[in-house]
Amino acid sequence: MTKQKQPMLFQPVTLKNISFRNRIVVSPMCQYSAVNGLANDWHLVHLGSRAVGGAGLIIAEATAVEPRGRISPDDLGIWDDEHIKPLQNITHFIRENGSVPGIQLAHAGRKASTHAPWKGQGYVSEEKGGWEVVSASAIPYARHYGMPRALTVEEIGRIVRCFKEAAIRALEAGFQLVEIHAAHGYLLHQFLSPYSNHRTDEYGGSFANRTRFLMEVVEAVRSVWPDDYPLWVRISATDWLEHTSRPSWTLEDSVRLSQMLREKGVDVVDVSSGGNAPEQKISIGPGYQVPFSETIRRKAGIATCAVGLITEAEQAEYILRDKKADFIALGREMLRHPYWPLHAAKALDVEVNWPKPYERAKPPTR
DSSP states (O other): OOOOOOOGGGSOEEETTEEESSSEEEOOOOOOOOBTTBOOHHHHHHHHHHHHTTOSEEEEEEEESSGGGOSSTTSOBOSSGGGHHHHHHHHHHHHHTTOEEEEEEEOOGGGOSBOOTTTOSSBOOGGGTOOOOEESSSOOSSTTSOOOEEOOHHHHHHHHHHHHHHHHHHHHTTOSEEEEEEOTTSHHHHHHOTTTOOOOSTTSSSHHHHTHHHHHHHHHHHHHSOTTSOEEEEEESOOSOTTSSSOOOOHHHHHHHHHHHHHTTOOEEEEEOOOSOTTOOOOOOTTTTHHHHHHHHHHHOOEEEEESSOOOHHHHHHHHHTTSOSEEEESHHHHHOTTHHHHHHHHTTOOOOOOGGGGGGOOOOO
């Protein structure tokens, strides 16, 4: 009997000089559990358990490059050197357990200074520990969010430097992959989309101007991030606002942007969608964002990561086999099942190593 070819989901892959044991990615998910941006035991257990669970890449949550870039007062930060040591503890554990530690560098812009989900809704005022929010233009995300102040050109330059300095700290903290967050209606996405960017200077108006901020961030990060370490960018492929009369960010824009990112040295585009306006209309279903990943991969000539309601091993394998993506990211499914990769291996009849202390629970192979 001919042995079945190893499923692509579990084929090792190398980007630059970093090898991943499989193509399974733990998507960055905010935990709203930090104090003053500092990682703690919760983050160690949350991220570490997914390494024990067998994922190839584990990306830490949206980590703010400056204090006002946090989504909530409880988010992780990497704007100060004091943030490095707690993160080193986490990256060491992840690497010791066979996974690659990654981090998502982020700035929330006009969606910053909000309550953690279980503490309330909307804007946290400065009197209650919040802060002034900023954006491309003075347009709030929604009524119960803060009214942003439009950033000056000088401030944009400072935030670019914040991303650069954050990448330096990420390297010192032991991360082997950086992802720049330019999706979900956060600051860089706010500049990309004409729906939220009404500027008339060199950072607004034309496509080249609206993408300038992100391009400057990519260049700054790439200048300090090792050439043999991967650089990813997460984007929202569409605003899901085609039903409105106002211009918005579209899949065609994302293809064009991804071509530019490839030329700037970005290795993978992590393809999500939406998040820039509450009036978005999303067609949600299993793998609903995969067609965006496939289109960007094919038309822009860059590797992609697919994410969004991917829950089954066979589903993930089909996406890879059909050349719709190069990596598979799971979010909520990983919250429900931290050891999803081990169960996926069983479902696909793949022999994988289990953590030694857990081997007694390993199901027999067929």
